[in-house]
Amino acid sequence: MSFQLQNISLMMGAKTLLSNVDLTLNPGELLAVLGPNGAGKSSLLKIMAGEYRHHSGAMDINKQRFENYDAKERAKILAVLPQTSSLAFPFSVFEVVMLGRLPHSSGARRDREIVFAALAQTDVSHLANALYPTLSGGEKQRVQLARVLCQIWESSKEGKSYLLLDEPTSALDLSHQHHTLALAKDMAEKGVAVLSILHDVNLAAQYADKILMLEEGRAIAYGNVEEILTAPRISSLYGIEVAVIDHPKGSHPLVVTL
Amino acid sequence: MSASAQLAVDAKALKVKWSLMVLTVAMFIALLISVGIGPMKISMYDALSVILAKAGFMESQVSNVVHSIVSSIRLPRSLLAVLVGSSLAVCGAAMQGLFRNPLADPGLIGVTGGASLAAVLMIVLGGTTFSWLYSYLGDYTLMIAAFSGAFCTTMLVSKIATTSFGTSVTSMLLAGIAIGIVTGAGVGILTFMADDAQLRTLTFWAMGSLGGATWSTVLAAGTMISITLFCLPMHAKNLNALLLGESEARHLGVNVEKVKRQIILLAAVGVGASVAVSGMIGFVGLIVPHIVRLTLGPDHRYLIPACAVLGALFLLVADMISRTIIAPAELPIGLITTIIGGPFFIAMLVSRTRSNQL
Secondary structure (H helix, E strand, C coil): CCEEEEEEEEEECCEEEEEEEEEEECCCCEEEEECCCCCCHHHHHHHHCCCCCCCEEEEEECCEEHHHCCHHHHHCCEEEECCCCCCCCCCEHHHHHHHHHCCCCCCHHHHHHHHHHHHHHCCCHHHCCCEHHHCCHHHHHHHHHHHHHHHCCCCECCECCEEEEECCCCCCCHHHHHHHHHHHHHHHHCCCEEEEECCCHHHHHHHCCEEEEEECCEEEEEEEHHHHCCHHHHHHHHCCCEEEEECCCCCCEEEEEC | CHHHHHHHHHHHHHHHHHHHHHHHHHHHHHHHHHHHCCCCCCCHHHHHHHHHHHCCCCCCCCCHHHHHHHHHHHHHHHHHHHHHHHHHHHHHHHHHHHHCCCCCCCCCCCHHHHHHHHHHHHHHHCCCCCHHHHHHHHHHHHHHHHHHHHHHHHHHHHHHHEECCEECHHHHHHHHHHHHHHHHHHHHHHHHHCCHHHHHHHHHHHCCCCCCCCHHHHHHHHHHHHHHHHHHHHHHHHHHHHHHCHHHHHHCCCCHHHHHHHHHHHHHHHHHHHHHHHCCCCCHHHHHHHHHHHHHCCCHHHHHHHHHHHHHHHHHHHHHHHHHCCCCCCCCHHHHHHHHHHHHHHHHHHHHHHCCCC
């Protein structure tokens, strides 16, 4: 079981946003997608989320064609955290997170347990009664993360679950960046397949199992962290000079700009 | 940690339950008072006994005059206030959820304008050009025309205001203003063509009035409005998800296009039926949902029922004011809701501009 993309291409007018991307997202692993602005990272995520439908190529989730799923059934195994969310209505944090249980019919009591567990996981339990529009950007992002965690909290009879995160750390302070990725990693270890768009190469180096590099809509590299994160490759991708050294703790590479 | 949080959530559910109960009781009391108000004072007890007799629960215990005043004049009018008030408030709430903006009042975004143009078309040309329609649709002609007008304008506004990036509030309000002007001009042309009798109906109607209430209008409007009032609550959870954003709702398994279409259709049915029987009664769909949201929050599972009851109560009270303030003459109810609603809207606009939420 996996999330398989074959030969995905996307045109927007005359512009090619993605060309012939193949990808397999496996349960149990955290895949980081890296690339400069405009490389097609968000487009790829939006295609996988079912938002863009005018792409060519085929997608399968757990061996079933993406389009053949009933929307609600698919929502039970595929959760998406968008980059920004513009909720302006005064929902409480609890109510926002509860929306993650919408595709499920697990009963109010179980839903509530899951919501509180998710709130605790993303470190926003203390905000349960706060109104969402009054939160800071980082708090909002953590609440939204709790919401998507709720959506795939329990393993479904539909098969393995998938979690797509679009820059989940963009508004977070240093400790919450690590907290969030540790959480994503934790989800992966529980058998969920996680894909996350990241800008921080070192976060990717520390937490990801696999890395996909996109450049101008093409997948230029895919593989294990140590294989992919080499100085020449990062330099050519981002156009800045870097060196890759061993992390002081030795477990993964560390990228430093020169 | 979660003990206190859980309590707050429960407290809210309890508050909702109580508010709904209190509002419903208040609405029934207002209904009885409203039936009693008029040139001939009728006590709440007598009003109740006529209503119960009418419903077949007991023998009428009041004089025939009282009975016929209540049952053929005042009761239909009060019931029409209940129907139109709930319908406008609930449709307002649904449209605000759909457009993800609390300023999306059916009147402000041109929906009422579209409905009224179509209805005026029927009033003025119904005897001649469109007489064949009347022979098919009978009592429902005006209502179906108003519904079609409401539906077309809602679709138009939503097409203009929605891009792949979501709904632009500026485009929505501007499109609404433009449509309002165009439909207003259309109504103007038709008014110009109208004869004296039609003119009187039109004036009356342009300012909004429940004066035309009979059992047949109550029945016709009631049928259509019930569809809206019963079906919109089924979309409560979908509307909640839509508030997060269309993409987010889609990720949660909501069939966004289908849900949007159905909500637009249901709101157009409700607004269309209301406009057809009572003319232009503005701002109910703006004020009522806003007040409910302030007290009970934006959750549509509570918002829709609470709007239905508070909307009915609001219009009953407005109608009582309209009937008594310059008695024996009658001030059109649309003027009253607009006098309350206009400043209310400006206040909302100012507070939202200040907090950069527009």
